[in-house]
Amino acid sequence: YNVLGVAPVRCRENLNTTTNPMAAGLSMTLGIVSNIIALIILAKAYAHLRKRSKATFLLFASSLVATDLAGHVIPGALVLRLYISGTAGGLCNQSDATCHFLGGSMVFFGLCPLFLGCVMAAERCMGVTRPLLHARMVCTAHTKIVLVMIWLLALSVALLPFFHLGTYIYQFPGTWCFINVLDNTSITDVIFVLLFSGLGLAALAMALVCNTISGVTLVIARLRKKKCHQRSAKSHDIEMVAQLVGIMVTSCICWCPLIYFVSRAMNETLMVMGVRLATWNQILDPWVYILLRRAVLKKIYRITTGRSDLKGSTFRRSHRSKENKCCFGLGFNKLVCSCSGLTCTFSFGDSL
Known part of the structure; x- marks a missing residue:
């Protein structure tokens, strides 16, 4: 808009002369490499699989890592294109086809990891507290159906602006697009923001509850020291719950600031900081799985306890006798x- 003869500010004009795509390129490269490494490890773990409950978890984990990988490649390529070309779509409060696609991608790849983390936590909670029910209800076919439903739910939310239920606009400094929360917001924009924030916070809260229940159950089982307890199954449960807690903590740290800034319509600088922090969730997720595997946990146990053997340890690998x-x-x-x-x-x- 042209108010009192003042020319409208274009997004690209907000970029200073020192802005370059180096940071975005490094973040994208690091995310791609991290997720590829995690996918290789997951593929090897699935090839040597011996437990049905672990198969479900590995399928969810592989889907999470694959989604994070796509979330780096697709939006990252568009952001780099905007950095390099310098055609950031004109006015900051306008959008084009590129902006709609980029904004939808950011919402989709933002909600998917939160939904997947929530479902993984719920699945492990059932496996730890109700193993017989888990064995009867959870299978590979059901897992694939749940994955498709998660992706469809996130896609449905991301496509709402295409049906005029919300708006995607270029955000400062004009190299990324997201929900309109700063300028000329309408009632549909507010509803869209509340829906996005509410779903994200609900997924994090559900994951927190499920992981807490799983952790408390494992601690109680450990303190009781029941005889004839299968150590390998217990080791797998602790490994998976530890990874889920790591994923949950990472998601909370990376996404809560952006969700808060979006829901409170904070200023442009805070929005940029929030989205940059959110992108680190897709970089750290694979490293949570890589670093919190049983092999790494056993090494940590040796270092912290000063013991070279694992006799009596939860992480001792069971052998047939x-x-x-x-x-x-x-x-x-x-x-x-x-x-x-x-x-x-x-x-x-x-x-x-």
Whole structure:
């Protein structure tokens, strides 16, 4: 708008002479390399898979990393194009086809990791607290259906401005597009902002509750030191919950500032800081999985405890022996089965 003879400010004119695509290019490259490394590790882990519950988690984790990789390549390429070409779509409060696509991509790739982290936390919570129900209800086919539903939900939210329910505009300094929260906002813009912020915060809150329940359950099980507990299963549970907690903490740190700035319609500088911090979520997510694997956790255990062996440790890898033991709960007693070769003997043990 031209007010009192003052010419409208173009987004590109807000860029100072020192602005260059170096930072955006480095961030994009680092994100791509990190996610590719994580995908390779996930593929190797899936190839050596022995547990059905772990298969579901690895499928979710692979989808999260693949989504983060696409979230770096697609929006990153458009941002670099705007940096290099210098054609940032004219006025800051206007948009074009590129802006709509870039804004939709940022909303889609912003919500997907939050939704995936929430669903992964819920799946692990069921696996830890209700293992029989988890084994009966959760399978690869159901996991794929849930993944498709998550992507469709995020896509539906991202496409709302195409149906005039919200607006994507160029944001300062004109190299990225997002929801209109600063200039001439309409009621649909406000609703769109509240929907985006509400879904993101709800996903983070749900992940927090589920991870807390899973963590408390594992701690209680560890303190009880139940006999005949399968150490390998317990080790896998702790590994997966540790990774989920890391993903949740990373998402909270990276996304909460942007969600807060968007919901409160903060100034341009804070918005830029928020979106830059949010992009680090897609860089750190794969490293959470890489660094919080069982092999790394075992090394941390050795360093912190000063022990070279893992005897008695939760992270000790179980090995098959000539004598295997299992236990079954029968009322207030447990039936202990000791097998050696082809011979099995049964006896009643202590009370549960």
